[in-house]
Amino acid sequence: MAKSIVQEFTKGLWNEIPPFRLVLGLCPTLAVTKSVENGIGMGLATTFVLVCSNILVSMLRNVIPAKVRIACFIIVIATFVTVVELLMQAFTYPLFLKLGIFIPLIVVNCIVLGRSEAFASKNPIIPSTADGLGIGIGFTLSLGALGAIRELLGNGTVLGMDIFGPSFEPFGFMVEAPGAFICLGLMLCCMNLIGSK
Numbered sequence: 001m002a003k004s005i006v007q008e009f010t011k012g013l014w015n016e017i018p019p020f021r022l023v024l025g026l027c028p029t030l031a032v033t034k035s036v037e038n039g040i041g042m043g044l045a046t047t048f049v050l051v052c053s054n055i056l057v058s059m060l061r062n063v064i065p066a067k068v069r070i071a072c073f074i075i076v077i078a079t080f081v082t083v084v085e086l087l088m089q090a091f092t093y094p095l096f097l098k099l100g101i102f103i104p105l106i107v108v109n110c111i112v113l114g115r116s117e118a119f120a121s122k123n124p125i126i127p128s129t130a131d132g133l134g135i136g137i138g139f140t141l142s143l144g145a146l147g148a149i150r151e152l153l154g155n156g157t158v159l160g161m162d163i164f165g166p167s168f169e170p171f172g173f174m175v176e177a178p179g180a181f182i183c184l185g186l187m188l189c190c191m192n193l194i195g196s197k
Contacts, residue, residue, distance in 0.1 A: 003108040003127075005126060005130045006130075008128045008130040008131045008134065009130040009131070009133060009134040010134060011134060011135075012131070012134030012135035012136070012137065012139075013134055013137060013138045013141070014138070016133060016135065016138070017138040017139070017141075017142055017183070017191075018138060018139045018142065019139070019143070019146075019188075020142055020187060020188055020191040021191065021195075022111075023115065023188075024111045025046075025109055025110065025111045025139060026104040026184070027102075027144070028042050028046070028102045028103070028105070028106075028108060028109065028111075029141050029143060029146065029180075029184065030144070030177065030180040030181065030184060031102055031180075032098075032099055032102050032143070032147075033120075033143055033146040033147040033150055033180060034147065034150060034151065034154070034175045034180075035147050035150075035155075035159075035160075036144055036147040036148045036151055036158055036159050036194045037095065037098075037147070038095070038098055038099060038147060039140075039143035039144045039145075039146060039147030040140060040143065040144045040147070041088075041095045041098075041099060041150075042099055042102060042103075042143055043136070043139050043140025043141070043143040043144060044140055044141075045084045045088065045099070045103060045106065046106055046109060046111070046112065046136060046139055046140070047132075047133070047136025047137060047139065047140055048079045048080065048083075048084050048136075049077060049081055049084055049106050049109075049112055050111065050112050050115060050133075050135060050136040050139075051129060051132040051133050051136060051161045052080040052083075052132075053073070053076050053077045053080050053112060053115075053116055053120070053132070054115055054116065054119070054120040054128040054129060054131060054132035055120075055125055055128060055129055055132070056076050056080075057073055057076055057116045057120040057121055057128070058121070058123060058125045058128035058129075059125060060072070060076075060125060061120070063123070064121075069117070069121060070113075070117065073113060073116040073117060073121070074107065074113070074159060075105070075114050076116070077107055077113065077116065078107045081103070081106045081107045084106070085086055085101065085104060087104050090102060107170075111135065111139060115131060115132060119131045119165075120132070134159045142187075145183060145187070146169060146180075146183060146187060149174075149183055149187075150174045150175055150179060150180065150183055151175070152171055153170075153171045153174040153179075154171055154172055154173070154174035154175035154179065155175065156168040156170050157166065157168050163174040179184045
């Protein structure tokens with residue numbers, strides 16, 4: 001039975017939230033979530049690419065030959081990654097510098113290519129837009145949450161605002177790579193425990 005537009009949108013917010021349910025997109029999840037700003041910035045950039053590529057792939061699904069579909073999807077995704085990269089350079093240059101190589105690497109993000117192949121290439125435009133938007137917002141929220149925990153424990157701040165005061169001793173381990181793995185693992189554990197009830 002076909003899902004409604006609302007179901008297509010909301011599945012990405014909990015049941016198919018990329019880093020915690022599908023365990024996809026872990027490279028940017030681990031690398032850029034040293035702060036809330038970085039996490040949300042990366043999530044919004046990915047959401048833009050996801051929604052735009054889902055729309056275009058859905059529009060072209062009946063004219064793209066099956067044998068070259070993956071190459072065509074990558075070209076579509078790369079086009080929107082270039083657009084978002086140029087927009088970030090123009091309007092959010094400091095954030096663009098912080099995210100670095102991870103913006104161009106959205107081209108090979110398995111979430112974006114996976115949604116194009118598994119969903120947009122088989123469905124009309126409106127459900128594909130809802131799918132891309134829901135998955136993108138879920139990805140943004142998960143990166144923001146992970147970034148908030150790491151920034152809070154690692155620096156004692158959230159969005160640059162001091163939370164614990166001058167007496168707080170930062171747990172610098174949390175903003176390093178091992179801290180990212182441990183924090184992600186604990187959040188995965190919590191999500192699975194909540195989901196199993």
